[in-house]
Every structure is written in structure tokens, then in C-alpha cells.
Amino acid sequence: MSSGSDQQDIKREKILDAAYNRFLHYGYSKTTMNEIAGDLSFSKALLYYYFPDKSQLYIAVMRKLAAEYILLLDQKLEKFDNLKEAFIVQIEMKHNFIFKNYNFFDFFRVNEQNLPDTIWEIITEIHERELVLLSAAIKLEAEKGNIKPVSNPEELVDILLDALHGVKVSAQLHKKLMFPQKEHLDEIHAKRLLLLDIFIKGLMY
Amino acid sequence: MSSGSDQQDIKREKILDAAYNRFLHYGYSKTTMNEIAGDLSFSKALLYYYFPDKSQLYIAVMRKLAAEYILLLDQKLEKFDNLKEAFIVQIEMKHNFIFKNYNFFDFFRVNEQNLPDTIWEIITEIHERELVLLSAAIKLEAEKGNIKPVSNPEELVDILLDALHGVKVSAQLHKKLMFPQKEHLDEIHAKRLLLLDIFIKGLMY
DNA sequence: TTTTGATAATTTTGTTTAAATAGTCAGTTT
DNA sequence: AAACTGACTATTTAAACAAAATTATCAAAA
Numbered sequence: 001m002s003s004g005s006d007q008q009d010i011k012r013e014k015i016l017d018a019a020y021n022r023f024l025h026y027g028y029s030k031t032t033m034n035e036i037a038g039d040l041s042f043s044k045a046l047l048y049y050y051f052p053d054k055s056q057l058y059i060a061v062m063r064k065l066a067a068e069y070i071l072l073l074d075q076k077l078e079k080f081d082n083l084k085e086a087f088i089v090q091i092e093m094k095h096n097f098i099f100k101n102y103n104f105f106d107f108f109r110v111n112e113q114n115l116p117d118t119i120w121e122i123i124t125e126i127h128e129r130e131l132v133l134l135s136a137a138i139k140l141e142a143e144k145g146n147i148k149p150v151s152n153p154e155e156l157v158d159i160l161l162d163a164l165h166g167v168k169v170s171a172q173l174h175k176k177l178m179f180p181q182k183e184h185l186d187e188i189h190a191k192r193l194l195l196l197d198i199f200i201k202g203l204m205y
Numbered sequence: 206m207s208s209g210s211d212q213q214d215i216k217r218e219k220i221l222d223a224a225y226n227r228f229l230h231y232g233y234s235k236t237t238m239n240e241i242a243g244d245l246s247f248s249k250a251l252l253y254y255y256f257p258d259k260s261q262l263y264i265a266v267m268r269k270l271a272a273e274y275i276l277l278l279d280q281k282l283e284k285f286d287n288l289k290e291a292f293i294v295q296i297e298m299k300h301n302f303i304f305k306n307y308n309f310f311d312f313f314r315v316n317e318q319n320l321p322d323t324i325w326e327i328i329t330e331i332h333e334r335e336l337v338l339l340s341a342a343i344k345l346e347a348e349k350g351n352i353k354p355v356s357n358p359e360e361l362v363d364i365l366l367d368a369l370h371g372v373k374v375s376a377q378l379h380k381k382l383m384f385p386q387k388e389h390l391d392e393i394h395a396k397r398l399l400l401l402d403i404f405i406k407g408l409m410y
Numbered sequence: 411t412t413t414t415g416a417t418a419a420t421t422t423t424g425t426t427t428a429a430a431t432a433g434t435c436a437g438t439t440t
Numbered sequence: 441a442a443a444c445t446g447a448c449t450a451t452t453t454a455a456a457c458a459a460a461a462t463t464a465t466c467a468a469a470a
Contacts (some may be wrong), residue, residue, distance in 0.1 A: 005411090007412095009390070029422095031464060032461085033462075033463065033464085034461095034462075034463095036260075041417075042413085042414095043413065043414045044414090044463090044464090045413070045415080045464090045465085045466090046412080046413060048463090048465080049413075053464075054462095134439075142374075147466095150328035153445080155396075156226015156399075158260075158375055159372060159396050159399060159400050160400075162371045162372045162373055163367075163368035163369075163372065163400055164368075164371075165371050166368050166369070166370050166372070167364060167366055167367045167371070170363055176352075186216075191360075191363075191364050194361075194364060195364050195365075195368055198404055198407035199403055199404060199407055199410060200407070201407035201408075202402070202404055202405070202407030202408075203403060203407075204408035212443090213442090216443090236435085237428095237430085237431060237432085238432065239431075240429075247444085248444065248446075249432090249433090249445090250433090250435085250444070250446080251443080251444060251445075253432090253433065253434080254442095254444070259432070260432090295438095342466070386453095394420080396451055402414080
């Protein structure tokens with residue numbers, strides 16, 4: 001894919017790493033190209049030799065993160081005991097991913113309305129991988145005879161993922177006490193399990 | 206409840222009406238007390254005779270809207286043929302409510318983080334009424350023997366409402382073409398029906 | 411080919427001033 | 441006395457502009 005030398009690739013990776021750390025700790029708008037260069041004792045101009053501009057650098061980091069995420073998802077969903085488990089794994093993985101990189105994603109919140117096309121492509125790529133993996137899980141479960149045959153498993157996965165993501169802490173709780181305490185996560189987890197239980201029961205004969 | 210004269214009440218209502226129309230068309234921050242007074246040919250000082258300040262006036266309008274919403278919800282859910290219908294009615298009513306009053310709610314978006322307690326109370330009131338009505342629907346369905354007896358119907362309703370609200374158009378579509386076309390609403394509607402179908406099937410014996 | 415220091419171009423931030431708006435109040439009308 | 445107003449003050453927002461920070465470029469060096 002990359003046509004540069006090994007040395008170039010290594011340096012590129014170093015820049016991506018340094019950029020990621022800055023973006024993660026301070027967010028997109030509050031990290032400067034100078035700081036990233038400074039962390040590596042490079043000149044700022046060198047960053048522009050490897051990346052056309054700041055936003056392209058950000059997107060490159062994002063792409064790397066997404067690749068890692070998809071790889072991990074593949075590994076975790078390679079083998080699973082049952083449907084519920086597969087979905088729980090997906091939901092919690094994505095939650096962790098977003099939670100861990102919360103600051104990194106401030107780019108999304110700032111550019112809310114018009115994200116670059118490239119970003120959308122990355123998001124779509126992740127989503128499609130999720131659909132493939134989880135609809136495979138559904139098909140398998142149908143083949144094992146545990147649930148009814150499903151005509152359009154992708155649609156089902158799409159809906160179920162939305163539904164699971166929609167689950168929140170009850171209004172009374174999150175009213176005052178922002179931000180998600182462990183207690184809240186537990187509550188959400190329990191609710192999701194219940195939703196999954198009922199949903200999957202609804203898929204049975 | 207109100208201790209003023211009939212004349213006072215009428216004038217209060219007129220102010221609430223004029224304020225609502227301004228808030229609805231121009232949003233909270235872009236309507237001035239002068240304009241509201243002007244619409245009614247009142248002096249601005251009179252508004253302050255009836256309401257302590259602008260935000261209290263807004264909240265009073267909000268309270269009125271909420272009361273109307275709850276009234277309508279009561280009427281519509283008084284009699285329903287089946288569970289699915291009851292939930293669909295709720296979901297679509299709330300969607301219409303928010304859609305119709307989209308501009309009015311810019312107050313929420315601006316004060317995102319720290320909404321006044323009073324606003325939270327109103328939101329909670331609406332939500333609790335929804336829980337009461339829909340969990341009653343679930344209990345009834347259980348009594349009729351159409352679904353299994355449910356130990357905690359409120360929790361179930363809470364989860365199901367979240368799940369239904371979580372349903373979105375698929376990523377590919379809403380990627381470019383903001384804002385919700387009719388086509389999108391239809392897609393969401395269909396998905397919700399499917400989710401409801403499966404969920405309720407999951408509640409059966 | 412890779413790297414940099416110096417510099418240009420652009421964006422963000424701070425500051426001042428003017429304008430718009432919220433909110434008050436003494437006094438008038440009913 | 442209750443309902444109401446015009447004229448006033450206090451705050452908030454907007455505009456204009458300068459200063460600072462930051463992105464981005466480029467000719468020249470390693």
C-alpha cells in the first residue's frame with residue numbers, strides 16, 4: 001500500500017503515535033503541529049512532508065485506530081458461545097473504544113454537521129464489519145436451529161444494535177449526577193441483557 | 206391553583222400564547238420581551254408584572270405545552286387495540302411533539318448542560334406519565350393472557366422506549382442527505398414495527 | 411530524498427466600544 | 441388597591457479592530 005521506504009514508514013508511524021497521544025489528551029483543536037513536532041524533536045515542517053495538513057494527519061490516526069478496532073473485533077467475535085454473548089461483546093467493545101478515546105473524538109463534536117467524507121468512510125467501514133460479523137452469528141444460530149431462519153439478518157442486526165445503543169440510565173438518575181459512574185454502567189449493562197434476552201426469545205420458534 | 210382574577214388569567218394566557226409563537230418561530234434567544242409585548246400591544250413592563258423574568262416565562266410556556274401533551278397522550282392511549290399500537294402511538298406522538306416544536310426547544314440545546322431544575326421536573330413528569338400508561342397496557346395484555354406475566358412492567362417500558370428511540374435510518378442514507386425526508390421516517394417506522402414485533406413475541410409464552 | 415529555519419497566510423483570541431436587550435421603578439390610570 | 445406604563449439602569453450581545461497564535465509554504469541545507 002505505502003510506497004515509501006521502511007525508514008519513512010517508521011517515521012510516519014512515530015508521527016501518528018505522537019499525534020494520537022496529543023489528540024487524546026488535549027483534543028484536536030488544542031493540540032498544535034508544533035507540539036507534535038516538539039514531542040518527537042522533529043521540525044514542524046517535517047510533519048508537512050509526511051502529511052498534507054493537520055486534518056489529514058488526524059484522519060490518518062483515525063484510520064489506524066479503526067483498523068485496530070476492527071482487528072480486535074474480529075478476534076473477539078471469531079468464536080462465541082451464543083448470540084447474546086456476541087452482541088454483548090460488540091456493544092461493550094464499542095463502548096470501551098469510545099470511552100477510552102473520548103477526547104480524541106472531540107473533532108467529531110466540533111465538526112458535528114459536516115464531517116469530511118473520509119471520516120464517514122471509516123465509520124461506515126467499521127459499521128459494515130460489525131454487520132457482517134453479527135449477521136454471521138445470527139445465521140449460524142439459525143442453522144443450529146436455536147432460532148427461526150431469518151430472511152434479512154443485516155437489517156435485524158442494524159435494528160438490534162440501534163436498540164442496544166439507545167438504552168440509557170433512567171431519567172431520575174442521570175438528572176443530576178453527570179458523568180457515568182460505574183453504577184450507571186452496571187444499570188445499562190443489566191438493561192441491555194434484558195433487552196437481548198427478550199429480543200432473542202422473540203426470534204425463537 | 207391560580208389565585209388571580211379571571212381577567213388576569215386571560216391576560217396571562219395571552220402572554221403565554223404570544224410568547225409561544227415567538228419562541229417557536231425564532232427560538233428562545235432570538236425573541237425579545239419587547240417583541241412579545243409588541244405583538245399584544247402591551248408594555249414590556251406588563252410582562253414583568255405577570256412573570257418574574259424571561260426564563261420563567263419560557264418555563265411557563267413549556268409547562269403548558271407539557272400539560273397539553275400529557276392530555277393528548279391520555280386520550281390517545283385511553284383505548285388501544287394491542288400493545289404494539291400503544292407503543293407506536295406513544296413513539297409517534299413524541300416524535301410529532303418534538304418535530305413540531307423543534308425551534309422552541311433550542312433553549313434546551315443552548316443550555317445543554319445545566320437546564321433549570323424546573324425543566325427537568327417537567328420532563329420527568331411527562332416520562333412518568335408515559336411509564337404509567339404503557340405499563341398499564343402491558344399489565345392488561347398480561348391479564349388477557351396474550352403475554353407472560355411481567356414482574357416489573359415499568360422497567361420493561363423504560364427499556365423498550367429507549368430501544369425504539371434508538372432506531373435510526375441506516376448509516377448509508379443519512380450520511381449525506383440531511384434532514385429527515387419522508388422516506389427516512391417511513392424507514393424508521395418500519396424498523397420500529399419490526400423491533401416491536403420481535404420484542405412482544407419475546408414476551409409471549 | 412529528507413530535513414529545516416525563516417517567513418507568509420490564516421485563524422484564533424483578546425480588547426474596546428457601541429448597540430441591543432433584560433430588568434426596575436416611580437408614578438399614572440382604572 | 442390592582443393593573444399598567446414610560447423612562448430609566450444594568451447586563452448581555454455584537455462589531456470592529458489589533459495582537460497573538462497557529463497553520464502552511466518554500467528556498468535552501470544536510
